[in-house]
Amino acid sequence: METLKAQKKDSKKEKAIRISGAEAIIHCLLAEGVDLIYGYPGGAIMPVYDELYKFQDKLTHILTRHEQGATHAAQGYARVTGKVGVAMATSGPGATNLVTGIADAQIDSTPMVCITGQVPRHLLGSDAFQETDIVGISTPVTKWNYQVTRAEEIPEIMAKAFYIARSGRPGPVLVDITKNAQFDELDFVYEKCTGVRSYNAVPKAEPSSIEKAAELINSAKKPFIVFGQGVILGEAETEFKAFVEKTGIPAAWTILGLSALDTEHPLNVGMVGMHGNYAPNMLTNECDLLIAIGMRFDDRVTGNLDSYAKQAKVIHFEIDPAEVNKNVKADVAVLGNAKETLEMVLPLVDKKEHTAWKGEFDKMYQKEYDTLIDKDIHPTKEGLTMGEVIEKINVASGQKAVIVSDVGQHQMIACRYAKFKQSKSNITSGGLGTMGFGLPAAIGAKMGAMDREVVAIIGDGGYQMTIQELGVIFQHNVPVKIVVLNNEHLGMVRQWQELFFERRYASTVMTNPDFVKIAEGYHIKSRRVSEREDLKEAVEEMMASKDPYFLEVKVEKEDNVFPMIPSGASVSDIRLK
Amino acid sequence: MNIMEKQWYTISVYSENHVGLLNRISGIFLKRHINIESLNVSKSEIKGVSKFTIVVYTTEEWTRKIVGQIEKQIEVIKAFYHTDDETIYQESALFKIASHLLFDERQIQNIIKESNAQIVTVSRDFFALAKTGRKHEIDEMHAALEPYGIMQFVRSGRIAVSKATMPISEMLQEL
Numbered sequence: 001m002e003t004l005k006a007q008k009k010d011s012k013k014e015k016a017i018r019i020s021g022a023e024a025i026i027h028c029l030l031a032e033g034v035d036l037i038y039g040y041p042g043g044a045i046m047p048v049y050d051e052l053y054k055f056q057d058k059l060t061h062i063l064t065r066h067e068q069g070a071t072h073a074a075q076g077y078a079r080v081t082g083k084v085g086v087a088m089a090t091s092g093p094g095a096t097n098l099v100t101g102i103a104d105a106q107i108d109s110t111p112m113v114c115i116t117g118q119v120p121r122h123l124l125g126s127d128a129f130q131e132t133d134i135v136g137i138s139t140p141v142t143k144w145n146y147q148v149t150r151a152e153e154i155p156e157i158m159a160k161a162f163y164i165a166r167s168g169r170p171g172p173v174l175v176d177i178t179k180n181a182q183f184d185e186l187d188f189v190y191e192k193c194t195g196v197r198s199y200n201a202v203p204k205a206e207p208s209s210i211e212k213a214a215e216l217i218n219s220a221k222k223p224f225i226v227f228g229q230g231v232i233l234g235e236a237e238t239e240f241k242a243f244v245e246k247t248g249i250p251a252a253w254t255i256l257g258l259s260a261l262d263t264e265h266p267l268n269v270g271m272v273g274m275h276g277n278y279a280p281n282m283l284t285n286e287c288d289l290l291i292a293i294g295m296r297f298d299d300r301v302t303g304n305l306d307s308y309a310k311q312a313k314v315i316h317f318e319i320d321p322a323e324v325n326k327n328v329k330a331d332v333a334v335l336g337n338a339k340e341t342l343e344m345v346l347p348l349v350d351k352k353e354h355t356a357w358k359g360e361f362d363k364m365y366q367k368e369y370d371t372l373i374d375k376d377i378h379p380t381k382e383g384l385t386m387g388e389v390i391e392k393i394n395v396a397s398g399q400k401a402v403i404v405s406d407v408g409q410h411q412m413i414a415c416r417y418a419k420f421k422q423s424k425s426n427i428t429s430g431g432l433g434t435m436g437f438g439l440p441a442a443i444g445a446k447m448g449a450m451d452r453e454v455v456a457i458i459g460d461g462g463y464q465m466t467i468q469e470l471g472v473i474f475q476h477n478v479p480v481k482i483v484v485l486n487n488e489h490l491g492m493v494r495q496w497q498e499l500f501f502e503r504r505y506a507s508t509v510m511t512n513p514d515f516v517k518i519a520e521g522y523h524i525k526s527r528r529v530s531e532r533e534d535l536k537e538a539v540e541e542m543m544a545s546k547d548p549y550f551l552e553v554k555v556e557k558e559d560n561v562f563p564m565i566p567s568g569a570s571v572s573d574i575r576l577k
Numbered sequence: 578m579n580i581m582e583k584q585w586y587t588i589s590v591y592s593e594n595h596v597g598l599l600n601r602i603s604g605i606f607l608k609r610h611i612n613i614e615s616l617n618v619s620k621s622e623i624k625g626v627s628k629f630t631i632v633v634y635t636t637e638e639w640t641r642k643i644v645g646q647i648e649k650q651i652e653v654i655k656a657f658y659h660t661d662d663e664t665i666y667q668e669s670a671l672f673k674i675a676s677h678l679l680f681d682e683r684q685i686q687n688i689i690k691e692s693n694a695q696i697v698t699v700s701r702d703f704f705a706l707a708k709t710g711r712k713h714e715i716d717e718m719h720a721a722l723e724p725y726g727i728m729q730f731v732r733s734g735r736i737a738v739s740k741a742t743m744p745i746s747e748m749l750q751e752l
Binding site: 135136139140143144145146147164196197198199321322324325326501 | 592593597600601604608633640641645646648649651653654749
């Protein structure tokens with residue numbers, strides 16, 4: 001054994017090349033299949049940027065206009081491709097500016113590796129210029145993080161970083177690298193990481209839990225599926241669809257599960273949660289079996305837990321053991337990757353149709369359609385609605401576009417009304433609710449899917465949080481389509497103020513600049529629409545454009561998003577108006 | 578025991594020896610406003626594997642969730658939780674007391690004998706007592722000595738072994 005190890009070490013040494021830590025970082029990225037990263041240079045990361053300059057034919061670096069933009073772009077890229085997104089920044093403020101994006105990626109399970117420069121090892125702890133304890137700061141919001149202080153550590157740590165970011169339930173990893181470790185040389189050999197002994201990425205599926213789940217599914221009279229991003233992250237779309245079709249069970253999506261199943265699939269009954277559809281929320285409290293697949297019972301999905309699906313048995317298909325029984329007690333927990341567990345359960349479930357039960361969903365959908373959907377997407381009243389803009393985009397894009405949304409009313413409307421035929425097509429900040437996510441995420445999404453149309457739907461509030469990323473769109477001619485739904489308010493907060501704070505509109509009214517002029521300043525084709533008669537043609541013009549395009553739609557200022565489950569209320573207390 | 582009833586739990590965490598892990602683990606408690614009553618980090622029965630012994634006073638529900646979050650950390654191999662009945666546990670304490678009291682106050686010698694404490698060192702000015710036992714035993718000894726004056730006092734975190742097996746070696750072999 002010892003000699004074997006020694007031999008292995010020797011052969012490793014033979015293959016080794018003597019390079020700097022900074023160059024090693026580039027080789028690690030290339031070995032992990034990375035060809036695109038987002039970032040912002042600065043003092044403590046300069047050796048790596050110097051190497052990026054030398055490797056620019058193999059590795060493209062996009063200079064975002066703010067480090068937060070780099071993380072969101074990396075997230076957009078990761079969400080649309082399923083690959084690990086990479087963001088890079090310098091120490092101190094560069095590193096702290098990454099934190100929002102890292103937290104967003106953590107709560108939305110997005111695979112991302114962030115590389116930060118750090119002051120040289122001998123200055124650590126001395127309050128040196130641009131020194132900040134980014135490992136300490138990012139600990140609660142990373143899946144894993146590590147500070148490299150010696151060049152020799154780089155290959156192993158980078159390999160581990162990528163493995164941890166992408167395996168199991170994905171998440172963000174931060175590697176902080178001191179400047180001396182970038183300058184110093186090492187004998188570089190790269191071996192991909194295939195496992196970490198203390199980390200069990202995917203729990204083994206228990207055949208007994210699969211059998212128990214199948215029994216419950218087969219005997220249920222009113223079963224109901226809620227599916228989340230686990231289906232997408234596990235690349236289980238085919239298995240999931242087969243499961244839904246064989247069992248005939250109505251299925252509803254969480255905001256991050258959207259696009260895992262064709263939105264027009266006959267068994268797709270819409271969205272659960274605070275602004276989800278009426279039927280799936282109401283019937284959560286009438287089903288006799290709730291089958292949760294790759295979702296984590298977020299409070300925006302469940303409302304008040306004391307009155308959430310109390311009558312139902314619960315099956316939870318989940319990759320992360322810590323999510324089981326965290327918010328909702330599962331009668332049967334099926335641990336494992338959804339692709340694998342759904343494949344295992346499929347032969348055990350009976351082929352069925354739940355016609356009468358599905359009919360209840362249809363009836364309630366009709367009620368919701370008549371009460372508000374029709375008015376949202378085919379309005380006749382004065383003032384443009386957000387819903388009709390989404391509807392026009394559905395038509396003009398043939399339901400094939402990637403829709404990236406920001407956070408707020410427009411996000412809820414986009415998630416309610418956007419139609420999808422393909423998975424990994426709805427990119428939004430779900431768990432963290434990060435305003436400013438949309439524009440940079442759309443850049444990343446477009447660069448990850450150049451063959452697809454990417455439409456960013458953004459509110460006038462969130463747009464101004466990361467508006468500087470227009471610079472990236474201009475400089476690199478990234479042909480994203482940007483739609484700002486401008487209601488001159490922070491719409492969602494204003495809605496809550498109207499409903500729950502007696503219309504005291506504290507700091508939610510916005511006096512906005514001329515967004516078209518700003519886009520023009522970046523030489524981006526742009527147009528403003530404020531009349532219904534111009535909307536269809538404007539959307540068509542935007543979708544037909546080969547170049548980036550900015551469309552501002554002046555929408556009704558004080559529209560509300562309904563249905564709505566008031567905060568802390570039960571899902572069956574959902575209000576249609 | 579009702580799952581919502583508070584009681585003492587000993588959480589045992591087997592982990593890799595990683596510099597940032599203590600921060601990660603304490604953050605899990607911090608985020609949920611659960612106080613760590615005592616914390617001890619040492620090596621374990623397995624070479625290269627560290628063991629955290631954490632004592633909390635909370636519900637089983639919360640303990641279970643916290644253990645789930647701890648196990649999720651990359652460097653954590655496995656975490657367990659036990660009630661007091663399920664563990665053998667001890668704490669240690671040191672008392673520093675002025676030497677003259679040993680002669681002036683006869684009762685002190687009785688306290689030392691009755692509490693099974695050890696005299697660790699005696700010098701001209703002070704002597705040091707070491708006491709190992711349950712928390713209440715140490716508390717009782719503290720209460721008995723307090724009227725005579727204690728120059729310094731310190732108590733360690735709880736250390737514990739479970740009555741049931743914690744099959745870590747087998748798990749590590751599988752991984």
